[in-house]
Structure formats: C-alpha cells, structure tokens
Amino acid sequence: MPELRKDPIIGRWVIISTERAKRPKDFKTRIKEPPERDCPFCEGKEDCTPPEIFAIRDNNSEKNKPGWKVRVVPSIAPLLRIEGDLDPRGRGLYDILNGVGAHEVIIETPQHIYNIADLEPEQIFLILTAYKERLVDLENDPRLRYVLIYKNYGYLAGAGKIKHARSNLIASPIIPKRVKEELVGARRYFEYHDRCIFCDMIRQESEQKKRLVYENEGFFCFCPFASRFPFEVWVLPKNHSCDFQKCNEEELKLCAQAIKEVFLRLKISLNDPPYNFVLHTAPYRRKRPGYWRTILHDYHWHIEITPRLTRVAGFEWGTGFYICPTPPEEAAKVLREIENA
Amino acid sequence: MPELRKDPIIGRWVIISTERAKRPKDFKTRIKEPPERDCPFCEGKEDCTPPEIFAIRDNNSEKNKPGWKVRVVPSIAPLLRIEGDLDPRGRGLYDILNGVGAHEVIIETPQHIYNIADLEPEQIFLILTAYKERLVDLENDPRLRYVLIYKNYGYLAGAGKIKHARSNLIASPIIPKRVKEELVGARRYFEYHDRCIFCDMIRQESEQKKRLVYENEGFFCFCPFASRFPFEVWVLPKNHSCDFQKCNEEELKLCAQAIKEVFLRLKISLNDPPYNFVLHTAPYRRKRPGYWRTILHDYHWHIEITPRLTRVAGFEWGTGFYICPTPPEEAAKVLREIENA
Numbered sequence: 001m002p003e004l005r006k007d008p009i010i011g012r013w014v015i016i017s018t019e020r021a022k023r024p025k026d027f028k029t030r031i032k033e034p035p036e037r038d039c040p041f042c043e044g045k046e047d048c049t050p051p052e053i054f055a056i057r058d059n060n061s062e063k064n065k066p067g068w069k070v071r072v073v074p075s076i077a078p079l080l081r082i083e084g085d086l087d088p089r090g091r092g093l094y095d096i097l098n099g100v101g102a103h104e105v106i107i108e109t110p111q112h113i114y115n116i117a118d119l120e121p122e123q124i125f126l127i128l129t130a131y132k133e134r135l136v137d138l139e140n141d142p143r144l145r146y147v148l149i150y151k152n153y154g155y156l157a158g159a160g161k162i163k164h165a166r167s168n169l170i171a172s173p174i175i176p177k178r179v180k181e182e183l184v185g186a187r188r189y190f191e192y193h194d195r196c197i198f199c200d201m202i203r204q205e206s207e208q209k210k211r212l213v214y215e216n217e218g219f220f221c222f223c224p225f226a227s228r229f230p231f232e233v234w235v236l237p238k239n240h241s242c243d244f245q246k247c248n249e250e251e252l253k254l255c256a257q258a259i260k261e262v263f264l265r266l267k268i269s270l271n272d273p274p275y276n277f278v279l280h281t282a283p284y285r286r287k288r289p290g291y292w293r294t295i296l297h298d299y300h301w302h303i304e305i306t307p308r309l310t311r312v313a314g315f316e317w318g319t320g321f322y323i324c325p326t327p328p329e330e331a332a333k334v335l336r337e338i339e340n341a
Numbered sequence: 342m343p344e345l346r347k348d349p350i351i352g353r354w355v356i357i358s359t360e361r362a363k364r365p366k367d368f369k370t371r372i373k374e375p376p377e378r379d380c381p382f383c384e385g386k387e388d389c390t391p392p393e394i395f396a397i398r399d400n401n402s403e404k405n406k407p408g409w410k411v412r413v414v415p416s417i418a419p420l421l422r423i424e425g426d427l428d429p430r431g432r433g434l435y436d437i438l439n440g441v442g443a444h445e446v447i448i449e450t451p452q453h454i455y456n457i458a459d460l461e462p463e464q465i466f467l468i469l470t471a472y473k474e475r476l477v478d479l480e481n482d483p484r485l486r487y488v489l490i491y492k493n494y495g496y497l498a499g500a501g502k503i504k505h506a507r508s509n510l511i512a513s514p515i516i517p518k519r520v521k522e523e524l525v526g527a528r529r530y531f532e533y534h535d536r537c538i539f540c541d542m543i544r545q546e547s548e549q550k551k552r553l554v555y556e557n558e559g560f561f562c563f564c565p566f567a568s569r570f571p572f573e574v575w576v577l578p579k580n581h582s583c584d585f586q587k588c589n590e591e592e593l594k595l596c597a598q599a600i601k602e603v604f605l606r607l608k609i610s611l612n613d614p615p616y617n618f619v620l621h622t623a624p625y626r627r628k629r630p631g632y633w634r635t636i637l638h639d640y641h642w643h644i645e646i647t648p649r650l651t652r653v654a655g656f657e658w659g660t661g662f663y664i665c666p667t668p669p670e671e672a673a674k675v676l677r678e679i680e681n682a
Contacts, residue, residue, distance in 0.1 A: 004515060006436040079664055092545040093538070094566045095347040148660055158652045174345060178661035197434070204433040225435045278660060311499045319489055319619060320519035323420055 003327075007226040014226045014322045041164040043110035049073040053104060054133055056126050069123070070130045071107040072169075078103035079170060086143055086173050100143055102171040106130055107164070114163040115153060115272065117263035124256035127167070131279065132252065135245035138171045139284050146179065146283045147171045154274025157308045167277075175283045182280065183299055190298035198300030199240050211328050213335040214261045218254030221262050223328035223335070230310065230326035231270060231335070233262050235303040242282040242299040259303070265335045266307055273307040280304060348567040355567045355663045382505040384451030390414040394445060395474055397467050410464070411471045412448040413510075419444035420511060427484055427514050441484055443512040447471055448505070455504040456494060456613065458604035465597035468508070472620065473593065476586035479512045480625050487520065487624045488512045495615025498649045508618075516624045523621065524640055531639035539641030540581050552673040555602045559595030562603050564669035564676070571651065571667035572611060572676070574603050576644040583640040585622040600644070606676045607648055615649040 005014050040048030046064045054072040061067025074082075080101030087098050108127045109119055116124065135147055148170045152159040175183075189197040202220045205211055213233055214221040221235045235258050237251065247255065266273060281301040316322050346355050381389030387405045395413040402408020421442030428439050449468045450460055457465065476488055489511045493500040516524075530538040543561045546552055554574055555562040562576045576599050578592065588596065607614060622642040657663050 004438040004440050004513075091566075093541055097345040099345055148662065150660075156652070172345075172662070176660035176662035181661070200434055225432075311497070319491075319517035320522070321489065321513070321517035 005226040007224070014228055014324055039112055039162050039164050041105075041107045041162065041166060042112050043068065046071075049105075049107075050076060054130060054137070056130060066110070068110055070109075070126045072104050072130055072134060073107065075103040075105050075168070080172060097173055100173055102138060102141075102144070102169070104134065104169040104171075106134070106149075106167040106169060108167065109165050112163070113165055115263065115267060116151070116165055116259065116277075117267040119165065119260070121253070121256045121260045124259050125253050128247075128252045128256055128259075131167070131169075132245045132247060134169055135243075135281070139245075141171070142285075143173050144171045144284060145173055146175045147281070148176065149279040151275075151277040153277070154308070157274035157276050159274070179280065179283070183282070183286075186300070187298045196240055196297055196300050198236055198302065202236055202238060211332040213265065213332050214258060216254050216257055218251055219258035221258055223332040225328060227324045227326075227328040227331070228322040229306045229308075230324055231266065231273075231307045231331045232324075232328070233266070233305045233335070235259065235262060235305065236300065237302070240297065240300055242297075242301060244279060244281040244301045262305060262335075265338045266305070268338055269334050270307055270309065273309055275305060275307045278304045278306075346567040348565070355569055355665055380453055380503050380505050382446075382448045382503065382507060383453050384409065387412075390446075390448075391417060395471060395478070397471060407451070409451055411450070411467045413445050413471055413475060414448065416444040416446050416509070421513060438514055441514055443479060443482075443485070443510070445475065445510040445512075447475070447490075447508040447510060449508065450506050453504070454506055456604065456608060457492070457506055457600065457618075458608040460506065460601070462594070462597045462601045465600050466594050469588075469593045469597055469600075472508070472510075473586045473588060475510055476584075476622070480586075482512070483626075484514050485512045485625060486514055487516045488622070489517065490620040492616075492618040494618070495649065498615035498617050500615070520621060520624070524623070524627075527641070528639045537581055537638055537641050539577055539643065543577055543579060551670045554606065554673050554676040555599060557595050557598055559592055560599035562599050564673040566669060568665045568667075568669040568672070569663040570647045570649075571665055572607065572614075572648045572672045573665075573669070574607070574646045574676070576600060576603060576646065577641065578643070581638065581641055583623040583638075583642060585620060585642040603646060603676075606679045607646070609679050610675050611648055611650065617647050617649065619645045619647075621645060 007014065039045065043066045046052070046066065049071075050073050051064055052068075052071050052073050055063070055068045056070045057063075058067040058069075080099045080103050082100070082102050084098055084100050086100050089096050106127065108116065109123055113119060116127075119127075131149055135149075138144055138147055149167055150170075151165075151167045153165075186197050189195075189200075193200070205220065205222050206215075211222045211225065212220070213223060215238075218238055219235055220238055221233055223232060224234050235255070237247070237255065239251065241247070263275075266275065279301070280303070282299045310325065348355065380386065384407045387393070387407065390412075391414050392405055393409075393412050393414050396404070396409045397411045398404075399408040399410075421440045421444050423441070423443050425439055425441050427441050430437050447468065449457065450464055454460060457468075460468075472490055476490075479485055479488055490508055491511075492506075492508045494506075527538050530536075530541075534541070546561065546563050547556075552563045552566065553561070554564060556579075559579055560576055561579055562574055564573060565575050576596070578588070578596070580592065582588070604616075607616065620642070621644070623640045651666065
C-alpha cells in the first residue's frame with residue numbers, strides 16, 4: 001500500500017510508493033547535454049569574470065590573479081542587482097518590489113573539477129568558509145532579508161554548460177516562501193513543545209537509524225521521512241543553531257566531512273546523478289516575537305540535497321503534492337551501506 | 342531592473358526578469374525523446390486497458406468496445422488505491438495515512454492525437470463533461486477530500502511514452518498544499534474585502550488588458566501577474582463559482598472554446614511546447630466556516646497551464662522562489678496577437 005506522509009515542518013503531504021519502489025539502477029540520469037564551453041572559472045582565467053568580491057588566497061598572491069583556493073565573483077547575468085531602492089508599491093491587487101539584491105558565484109576550486117564529491121574535505125571546508133564570510137558581509141546591507149546559497153550540478157538539475165564546481169548566492173529583500181513556511185512550521189512546533197522540531201527529528205532518527213545515511217560528531221545526514229524526491233538527503237548540525245554563519249571552524253570542518261561523504265555516496269550509488277543543494281539558514285533580522293527564547297531556538301539551519309532522478313510531473317508544480325517513487329528507508333539503506341565512501 | 346512580484350493569492354514572491362527577457366524563439370523544447378510504444382488508448386484497443394469506469398459513447402455501442410468518444414479507465418500503475426481504510430497514525434513526530442484514493446486515466450479521444458490543441462472544441466467539451474461526471478461520482482466516497490485533474494504533455498513535462506491525449510485524475514484523502522494555500526489566501530482576502538480575489542483579478546485584468554490572452558462570454562484567459570513560468574496562462578470562469586463540477590453545459594462549451602484557443606496559441610507561438618495543465622477546484626466537504634457566505638464565495642475554480650520551457654533550477658524546488666525569464670505582459674502580447682488561432 002502506498003503511504004501518504006506529512007512533512008512535520010511545513011505540513012506538506014507526499015505520496016511514497018512502497019510497491020515497485022525504484023532502485024538506484026532504475027533511474028536514468030544521462031541525457032544528451034550541450035557541449036562544454038571554455039571554462040572562465042579555472043585558475044589563470046581570472047580576467048574572464050568580473051572582479052572578485054572575496055577570495056581565499058595564498059598569502060602573497062594578488063587580487064584577481066592566480067593563487068586562490070575559493071573565489072567569489074558577481075554573476076555576469078544577475079537575477080537581482082545591488083544598486084537602487086526597493087521602492088515597494090502596489091498596482092491594484094498586486095505588490096511589486098524592485099529586484100534589488102545580490103547575485104554572486106562562488107567558484108569552489110581553482111582546478112577544473114565539477115562534482116563536489118571529487119573535492120577533498122579540506123577544500124569543502126574552504127567553500128563553507130566562503131559561504132560564511134559572504135553571509136556575514138551581506139548582513140550589513142539593511143535592504144537584504146535572506147541569502148540563498150545553492151548549487152545546481154548537472155544539466156538536468158538546471159546547471160549551465162560549464163563543468164566547474166561552483167555555488168550561486170542570491171541575496172534578496174524577501175524571504176522565499178518555502179523558507180517562510182519552514183520558519184512558521186518550526187515556530188508553531190516550538191511554541192507547543194518548547195523544543196526545536198529539527199532537534200527532535202535528529203533524536204527520533206538516531207533511535208531508529210532506519211533513515212540514517214551518515215553521521216559524525218557534529219552532523220546527522222538522513223533521508224527525510226516525507227522525502228519529496230528519491231534519495232533526498234538532509235544534513236543537520238547536531239548542535240542546535242539557527243544561523244549557518246555562526247558555525248565555528250571545527251563545526252565547518254565536520255560539516256565538510258559530512259558533505260563529502262553524502263555526495264560521494266550519491267555519486268557511487270546513483271552513477272554520478274545531477275543534483276541540487278540548498279543551504280537553509282535563518283533570515284537576517286528576524287522579527288522579534290513575544291518571548292525571547294523563540295528568537296534563539298525555533299529554527300535549525302541545514303542543507304537539503306535532492307538528486308534529480310525523475311522528471312518532474314506537472315501536477316507536482318501545480319499542487320505542491322509530490323510523489324516519491326523510492327521510500328526513504330530504502331534510499332538510506334543503499335547510501336548507508338556503501339563501503340569506504 | 343528585474344521586478345519582484347508577489348502572488349496575491351498565496352503570497353509567493355517571483356523574480357520577473359525584465360531585461361534580456363526571453364522571447365518565444367529563445368526556448369528549446371526539443372530534446373531526444375524515447376521511442377513511442379504501441380498505443381493502448383486508441384479505439385479498438387479497449388482490451389489493452391483495465392475495464393472502463395465511465396465513457397461517453399454512441400447510443401448503441403457496448404461497454405469496453407469501440408464506439409466511444411471519451412473513456413475513463415483505472416491507471417495500471419495507480420499512485421493511490423481505492424481499497425482499504427485510511428488508518429491515520431503517527432510515528433513519533435511523523436504522520437501517516439494509507440495511500441487510499443483513486444487514480445484514473447481520462448482518454449480524451451478515440452483517435453491517435455496527442456495535443457489537446459489539435460482536438461475540436463466539441464471534443465474538448467466532451468472531455469470536460471467526463472471531468473465533471475467523475476468529480477460528481479467520486480464525491481460519494483466519504484474518504485476523499487480532493488480530486489486533482491491534470492495533464493502532462495510532452496516528455497519534458499513528465500508525460501509517458503505514449504502520444505495519445507489523456508488526463509490523469511487523482512482522488513486523494515488530503516488537500517494538496519498548494520490548493521490549501523490558495524484556499525487560505527482567497528479566504529483571507531474575502532474576509533477583509535467581502536469579495537472574491539479571483540473576481541477582482543478578472544476585473545483588474547479586464548481594465549488593463551495588458552496580460553489578456555483570450556476571452557469569450559464565459560472565460561477570461563491571461564498570463565498571471567506573478568507568473569512562475571514563462572508563458573504561464575490561467576483560464577478563469579467569469580461567473581464566480583467554487584466548484585468546476587457545478588458548470589452547466591453552456592459553460593463547459595465556452596470553457597472548451599477557451600482551452601482550444603489557449604493551447605492553439607501556445608502551440609503556434611512556442612513550436613508545440615511541452616506543458617502541464619492542472620484543474621484547480623474546491624475540495625469536497627469543505628469545513629463550514631463561521632458565516633455562510635464564505636462557503637459560497639471565497640474560492641473560484643480555474644485552470645492553470647504552464648508550458649515547460651526552462652529547466653527547473655534547483656533552488657526553485659528548495660525555496661519556492663521562482664525566476665520567470667519572460668514578463669507575463671510580453672508573453673500575453675505574443676499569445677494575444679496570434680491571428681486566426
């Protein structure tokens with residue numbers, strides 16, 4: 001019997017197919033991709049991008065020259081622009097803001113490597129450090145409410161033609177709907193239980209271990225109970241914290257190790273699938289609620305990784321009702337049991 | 342300057358790119374599709390499907406034999422199953438229901454035609470009549486809360502290999518999240534304004550006509566202000582009504598005409614693009630709110646049509662924050678100006 005499962009945070013129901021569940025080999029992830037273009041993100045090609053905003057560099061290297069480890073540049077086709085006022089306005093029924101914000105590209109390695117699974121944990125740690133630095137810096141702009149950091153890997157996941165590992169950063173004056181729903185769902189739970197729903201989830205998942213993929217001292221990686229997509233994985237810090245940018249060096253190192261493990265396991269078990277990676281962290285300047293504890297405790301930053309193994313059926317877009325052809329327990333078992341990942 | 346626009350019904354913000362807006366020819370909708378299989382949906386192949394649940398037939402034709410115009414059969418790979426109890430239960434934090442419901446396929450023509458754009462309005466009227474009959478019939482099952490009717494056209498829109506026009510019907514014990522958000526948003530607007538937000542939208546759009554695609558006496562077709570997708574079109578009945586199944590014959594005829602016009606215009610202007618089609622109608626047995634008027638007036642059934650012209654970027658899934666590369670005003674102009682559609 002298929003199951004309907006409810007996401008306890010935002011309240012979305014998902015259909016989980018339990019019969020004829022899809023196994024890794026049932027997914028085709030190869031489709032003809034466009035030919036690759038010359039790579040402007042490699043070391044030595046610094047003049048092919050706009051001037052850098054931030055970089056982690058060798059001590060004696062020069063800005064916009066070789067010698068960097070991670071490099072952040074503005075997008076050449078920005079979705080939002082840093083100049084101008086928001087100018088909120090209405091048109092009859094409708095609300096508009098100017099598309100003010102930032103759109104940056106985080107170049108994750110000086111080498112021409114595409115999959116984060118192929119980077120060393122030390123390099124992933126530097127990428128996470130760059131995320132943190134940008135989050136801290138952008139908070140100074142009072143127009144910005146939310147910073148979205150995400151990766152599209154592979155053509156089917158929406159990536160461009162250039163196969164060089166990078167993340168996108170979009171700093172926006174509004175809080176995206178899904179994030180807001182998470183915040184509302186987590187706050188509702190906290191107000192009732194006086195506990196963080198994500199912490200409770202880690203506790204429950206740690207007892208059962210049925211959906212566990214990987215864990216280390218700092219991070220818990222699992223396939224969520226109401227997975228929208230087959231082989232969806234969430235990476236949660238075991239220490240409760242709303243804001244990614246408050247991570248210390250030790251936490252970022254453990255996070256890098258967890259990310260490496262998850263992506264390597266996905267790569268091995270699903271034949272290098274396309275995927276999306278989204279960092280979920282609390283908005284800037286959250287509104288102060290009635291009592292102080294809520295500010296500190298009702299959200300929990302995390303990473304959501306969704307391999308793109310199925311075409312998206314239209315009604316999922318139209319209705320927010322997802323069908324997941326692989327139960328997360330089976331997906332987690334496959335990913336957990338990969339040896340020497 | 343790109344614009345951030347807020348969907349007035351569910352409150353989702355969308356980025357509308359106004360510079361370098363994508364024109365119809367900028368979208369590639371051809372990608373290698375798998376070869377077609379033998380068609381089990383053509384007239385004469387009735388024994389290739391499970392026995393029919395409903396059909397519109399010539400007077401003297403026999404059930405499960407040729408002589409039908411529209412035919413409804415159970416899905417051979419049902420996502421939800423009609424047998425059994427819901428058995429709602431919890432597992433710690435999590436909520437589960439058995440996947441009880443119905444999954445039917447509405448075969449839209451006895452001929453091997455794929456695109457609804459190529460059917461005559463008279464045939465589309467019969468399809469809508471079949472929708473109505475199924476909605477009315479399924480309401481008798483007290484376990485069901487919502488009936489989702491949708492079409493996936495083309496491989497990129499999630500359709501299967503068989504190129505024979507059909508819709509899917511999923512009758513489910515829960516109300517999908519997006520539908521619930523629409524209901525909540527529309528109710529909130531109604532409680533404040535004492536008017537239906539969809540009726541107000543038709544009124545405002547009729548004055549400006551900037552986003553109008555097509556209208557007849559009964560239906561208003563336009564590109565919504567906060568379009569998530571390029572060339573997204575909504576088809577709204579001008580007569581306020583919550584429930585599709587309450588349409589009379591005359592209304593269904595006008596609706597069929599509007600659908601024909603919209604799909605023909607999309608086919609011509611975008612070179613036969615893949616698309617999704619979702620009927621949004623009120624749930625069964627809506628909870629009675631505090632005052633009677635709300636029951637009658639706070640929702641407005643409609644159809645949402647979304648061509649699939651862009652790959653979906655990962656962060657749109659993860660965040661509910663959409664980027665629409667074509668302003669709806671430009672999309673509507675292209676669709677409106679197609680002559681003799």
